[in-house]
Amino acid sequence: MSIRNAIRERLDDLHPKEKELAAFVLAHPEQAVQMTIVELAQQAGSSAATVSRFCRLFHFQNFSDFKMRLASELARQPAAAQYQDIVAGNPLQEIVSAITANHLRSLTDTTRLLDLGQLKLAVEALHAAGRIDLYGAGTSGTIAHDFFHKLIRIGKAANSYSDPHLQITSAASLTDKDVAVGISYSGETLETINALRCAAEQGATAISLTKFGNNALAGVASIRLFTSSSEAGMRRGDMASRMAQLHVVDILFTGLVSEHFDEYVPRLEGSFDMVRRFTGKEERDPS
Helix, strand or coil, X not given: CHHHHXXXXXXXXXXXHHHHHHHHHHXXXXXXXXXXXXXXXXXXXXXXXXHHHHHHHCCCCCHHHHHHHXXXXXXXXXXXXXXXXXXXCCCHHHHHHHHHXXXXXXXXXXXXXCCHHHHHHHHHHHHHCCCEEEXXXXXXXHHHXXXXXXXXXXXXXXXXXXXXXXXXXXXXXXXXXXXXXXXXXXXXXXXXXXXXXXXXXXXXXXXXXXXCCCCHHHHHCCEEEEECCCCCHHHXXXXXXXXXXXXXXXXXXXXXXXXXXXXXXXXXXXXXXXXXXXXXXXXXCCC
């Protein structure tokens, strides 16, 4: 599952005591969720301070938050199918089944990881924003552009940038009334990190969308959103993860419109009518 995968991915980066703690949690997750912070520290040969630091490292609010999320993950584990790798020469029917299973699992894992508090903060920030910058490179750039298309339909002053120079140029002109969103599956795309850091230095609210776990882009952001981190092989970075990122973008957009229905729905309908009118999608007067 995603929390334990994130811990496994970061094992080599942990300090020795944190690594011992991680090893205990991975080996005995059911026991860990039943323990107090002191009991877990004693069993893992560490301290309560190490446990607290470990939880914050993986973006949990505290030890109680970590236990609750891990317990929820364990409770749902039996119903979850495993990711299927894509092998050269597979029959087309198996490829269809594997890709479908991977996408469904990615969406399910991502939904479990979503922090409703962080989502609410993101929705409120987007609503209040005078301007919204969206940064992403490669596949994440297409996610940023998709979000841009949604936001302009409800009248938000938004733009998406994949070019690193344009990212910094735009970020440098943001203010504390604006929002910048950095999107990167790995959370380690240097250009996106630099752009979001520049925006944050100008006072803009910085939102990150990355895979679950500790990463540089999330470290820059004040609002952190995560997707499933279970990617490998041919899937890496542009298959299941793309679906997960779009899933979060759709949730943000729908939440934004739902929270401020009377303001945004007329704009949404108006933009639809104008597109239909000016692109010839309605009957024209033959004269």
